[in-house]
Amino acid sequence: MKKFDKNKVILGIAAPLLAIVAALVITSIIIAATGKDPFHAYEVMVDFGSKADSQVWIINKATPYYLSALAVAIGFRMNLFNIGVDGQYRIAAFFAAAVGGALTLPGIIQIPVIIIVAMLVGALWAGIAGLLKTTRGVSEVISTIMLNAIGASVIAYFLKDGRLAVKEGNLVHTPYLPDSAHFFEIPTTPKPIYGFVIIAVLAGIAYWFVLGRTRFGFDLRTVGQSESAAQASGVSVKRMVITAMLLSGAMAGLVGMPTLLGVSYNYGTDFPAGIGFTGIAIALLGRNHPIGMVAGALLWGFLDRTGTQLEFEGYAQEIVGVIQGVIVLCVVIAYELVRRYGLKMQQRKVGEELAAQARKSDKAEVSA
Structure with missing residues (x-):
């Protein structure tokens, strides 16, 4: 049975969360720059998308x-x-x-x-x-x-x-x-x-x-x-x-x-x-x-x-295309940032383990 890796789970959750937050922030700034209310846009999207006919349309699409x-x-x-x-x-x-x-x-x-x-x-x-x-x-x-x-x-x-x-x-x-x-x-x-x-x-x-x-x-x-x-x-x-x-x-x-x-x-x-x-x-x-x-x-x-x-x-008809592009970009960047951070953590952990082994080896030599 594989050992539960808490850090791996945290990093796995961090990437999509970072992407979602970044996409929402950037999209909100873009919508606001057009002179429109981004929060009203999200409200309209959620309300319209939650209707039964919209849900069927979304699945078919x-x-x-x-x-x-x-x-x-x-x-x-x-x-x-x-x-x-x-x-x-x-x-x-x-x-x-x-x-x-x-x-x-x-x-x-x-x-x-x-x-x-x-x-x-x-x-x-x-x-x-x-x-x-x-x-x-x-x-x-x-x-x-x-x-x-x-x-x-x-x-x-x-x-x-x-x-x-x-x-x-x-x-x-x-x-x-x-x-x-x-x-x-x-x-x-x-x-x-x-x-x-x-x-x-x-x-x-x-x-x-x-x-x-x-x-x-x-x-x-x-x-x-x-x-x-x-x-x-x-x-x-x-x-x-x-x-x-x-x-x-x-x-x-x-x-x-x-x-x-x-x-x-x-x-x-x-x-x-x-x-x-x-x-x-x-x-x-x-x-x-x-x-x-x-x-x-x-x-x-x-x-x-x-x-x-x-x-x-x-709202401008191009806004959806902008949102889609921002989401993809944020996902790619977020996963890469988290991957690099995870790699650094792994390298640091390996370095600490090697250092600990070296200290034990030095102590053993001194005792001998």
Whole structure:
């Protein structure tokens, strides 16, 4: 049984508390600088966010955010910066919508087929970056940014009437999915919660188990901490890089599924974009921990929801974006400060123990 470490617990609590306090102080100063009352803003946000319809909206909004954060976190855990989640989930959703719209199968087959297609396309698109990194040494940051642009161009080429899309008035989108492809909903009042939230929970559990409780997860984390040490222990670094990118892309393929299977039932020019970049912020906010990212995704959904109400109260519409940026910045800085303080404490403790041992050794020599 592990010994209870009081200092470790205190430091673990200190980091998020420091981040919250700093974020509130800085945000309050910014709001006050615009000539508005920051305390009234917080009151409006809490009051509006506590309503039943807002809570359902926040959960539905947080579901794709969380899946996006998981996709980013898989790369982060082995020191890979997959900035291409946005392109991966969009191209995955597009081809999944095209395949799903062309098929009419029982729901028990149709829905898994659409999800599997999305995961495969996302994995293959991310795997290109992994392959470029291991064979040509191309930074995954550069390659995934380029793949985002290429993915958008591929979608634009096929999303035309007569190719993989149809025209409906002024809108162009893939054919509608059949009723059998509509994902179930969780009945709540006043509006239902997307059933895909259950898939997100299962994805979070799988992330926790695979990366934290398996040999593969240990190898992946080892590569992220030290490639040379991992190589010396017999781990193939190149294979792990490609595998991590494939898994990250497969998870990214799920990001667009709540919208595709529960809202739009097709992929069109109005399909939501930018969720991949939000996932980066949430992964940083949640420190790549499955529970931490849940809190981050819900917080992001809360800010998105209450931000609209702040506009009605006369606050600048950009204030929510400022709040989100300040929160991420404060979290990163607070955890780094606490980490450095904890390291100094540990070094001081080791120094004191070595000094005590040296004194005992000197006394023993004098007695002899």
